[in-house]
Amino acid sequence: MIRTVADLLSGILRDELPKLDNAPVKHAPTIGDMYEGLSSEILNHALPDGLGLRVVSGFACDGRGALSGQLDCMVVRGEGQKLPYTESYVWHVKDVIAVIEVKKNLHSAELRGAFGQLKAVSEIEHSYYQSGDAKLDDPDRSMAPSARTFAEMTGQIAWDVDGPAALPYEEEAVFHALLMEQVSAIRVILGMHGFKSERAFRSSMIEYLEQNIGSVGFGPTHFPQLVISGAYSLAKANGRPFMAPLIDGWWPFYFSTPENPLRLLLEFIWTRLDEIYGFGRELWGEDLETEVGRCLLSFRAASVDGRKGWEVRAHDVDDEALNEIPVAEQWSPEFLGEEEFVLLERLCHGKEVRSDDLEILSWLDSRGVEFDDVRNRLLETHLVASYGTKLKLITKECQLAILPTGEYIAAENSTGRLDRWISRRIDALHRPASHEGSA
Template sequence: MTINTLADLLMQIRDAESKVIDARGIEHAPTIGAMYEGLTQRMLNETILDGLGVKVVRNSFIRFAPGLVSKEFDIMVIEGEGTPIPYLEEQFEVELRQVIAVIQVKKTLNPKQFKDGILNLRNIVETADLLDVGVSTKYQHDMYASAFHSITGESLVFGNKLRKHFSSVTREGVFYALKWEAVLPARILLGYNGYKTEGGLRNVFCGFLKPDGKSAETRVWGSSPLHLPNLIVCGDTSIIKNNGLPYILPMTEDQWIVYTSTFGNPMMHLIEVIWSRMCYMYGLNPEIFGEDLTVKGVNTFISTNVVNINGQRSWNFHYYSVPKQRLSKVSADRDWAPVKLDREQFRVIGYLCENGRLQVNRINACLRDYNLKVDEVSFVKDLTATGLVYLIDHQVIALATIRCQTVTTKDGFFCADNNTGRLSRWVAKNYPELARYY
């Protein structure tokens, strides 16, 4: 079953079973909530890959340390078994390291339920912050490093150690936020009903971050990007965090484009957020994500940067306006394409494919054999913006890919990470005469 087919199946289950729940006419709020939690558990069970020891539990707790336990969470996707809570059937305490994702379920999202869901999920961050929780496994480090250099274009390390110096305070903020994103489980707010339009869900989120009539100085405490969910779903609208797990948008002019929104099948995003972590944890083949020659269309929503307010650093949010006619339409997919390179970029990428790294001050020496020359500063800036390379110690460029490959066509030079075979499939589709070489 492909990820698209699975997402369609979850939508069918959601739509059919929510009608069954509503038809029962039950008015007891806790019972209604439990029914929707049960429906969510059933849907998530469909996403669990066999043989990994992963399961879905309800109404359970995260144990951070002896005597330090989280609030109750509606749904958790966990690795292994939890510790049963005495006299409570199918409720568990689970260690933080076991938790892959936490989902808070709301039958109907409104401003009160929206705030309640976000504050509940924020408890994970606040409680973990009381402890010395750090990157402790290889897969966490890999998630962290990949996200940081994909978003900032810079290396996670400086002088063979985690960097302590940054080109801006915003990049420093991203550095610390992404560390926690790698350590903590994905946090998801899932609403079945409520806001029927993409604009409606965007508006309630803006209202939460900056209540009407209040200035930036009175912004909701704890509204840093880290304290906010990885995914918010209501009906057919999704608000997606670009934290590298799996969604990525490179920083632009020192702004982290932290959220986008989209209208369409939200179950696709739910699966991708969970599976992307499982790929790192279990070394799964990225081909489980299926056909990858199309890219889902999204609308830019929120970017953020670090500012100084009354002598203290704070995250400033910028909200992007999108024409109403573009919202709440199924976002048009676009064809995926590799990065198109100019001749100088092509030669340098070729060198990196063979040698791994290149000193910035040796770029023109590398190009000399081809009678080419560049301004090294602007060249590095443009090349890191492609996401293909990142900068180490401000002195060295290195590949940010797992299996970088270039292709020369009648239309120019192209390059991409071919780790999943995506570039090979693109070549076969667009340049079949070259397919046998890839």
């Protein structure tokens, strides 16, 4: 379904954008209104019916006097305050799902301006969620989604029914960043036209960051979740929906892609709405192809001489190297050895898997296998994480299967993705035999 809607929105943009580009008007505010109007039209088509969501323009506030600058488009829920004699609203930041800054052309100057505008929204959010005003019983504040993302990224449980785990600062900072990503508005810069190459787009962001190294407001949570410049996008790997495991403590945090930008926009907004409202399996369609990001920025939390903050590393690659990276790849489940399959099945049945379980250790020893080797292979699946001596499932719905070929597989199946993959795989196995029989 997400591809179908993305294609629909791309069709609207393809048909309507030339009308705006060719309009005879030279008045800058009117030109801005036209592109914002088209963006609002696209967003209205992107939102599922029946949720009471609206697309408005105006200002975000924290209920304590802080107010953002004027925002082009906000996807909101609940109630806001309409400003007299205008079509603008003031909306509490806790009820803002997404904020979109719209630009006819997005190049370096526009990128910097829009980044600053959205950073002001981020600062209001930080102030609100760190205050005593935020409602702790708000379902958006459940830590479960962030805890799951953290476990996928690090292979460690940050929060369990037994309570919080003791984490070093470097990992605690990542977990708190993920919590802010979960509750904050999805911030998007939407440039209808822009950079002529992906590399030029990447270089502009790197240059902007280098100019602000050490400045407040340039940590991971202040970056927009999505920046679109014509055919190219920069996106955040925050687990909603894109996840990147830590590499030697570094978080591959920002990536570029020439993937359909409207599909990326849908992925971010629908993932957030799914966390709030719960859509079920039908929303995501086949979901058997995944985007491949070209890493742009990596962040790592660090404490040096009593000062805590984020280190950043830019990945500047040439056009040839970028072109060698595919845009997408076919999804497949995790293929397991028999020992991993048995231990994962044990977890799926609610039984414990511990490194000090003598029965498990004896069984693995009889097969000539070390527990640590099996444990490490299971952690690589991102289906489980460690918590002390235990391994624990971190999926919503882990499912295992044995293929007709005798291969062992497992995957998260909350969207039905594994079911669809197995169906295709079995069809592919049967197709040659059927063809030969009919010859």
